[in-house]
Amino acid sequence: MKKKKRKFRKVAKAKGVPKKYLSGAKNKSSRAAEIKRTAERYKKGLPIDVKAVSKARVEASKKKKRKRGRKKA
Secondary structure (H helix, E strand, O other), X not given: OOOOOOOOOOOOEEOOEEHHHHOOOOOHHHHHHHHHXXXXXXXXXXXXOHHHHHHHHXXXXXXXXXXXXXXXO
C-alpha cells in the first residue's frame, strides 16, 4: 500500500520567502537574502553562525527611537 503524499497550503511569498518572515523588516531584500543563505547552509550541513544570524535579525527588526527636542525657555 502506497502512502498518500502530504499536501500543504500555498503561502504568499515575496522575494522567494514567505511574506510573514519579512514583516517588520526595514530592508526586506536583505532579510530575505539572509534567510535564504542560512537555509542553504543548513541544507548542505555547513556550520551556521547563529550569533551573527541572531544579531542581524534583531538589528533588522529594531524600531527607531524618536528623539524629543527640549523646549526653549
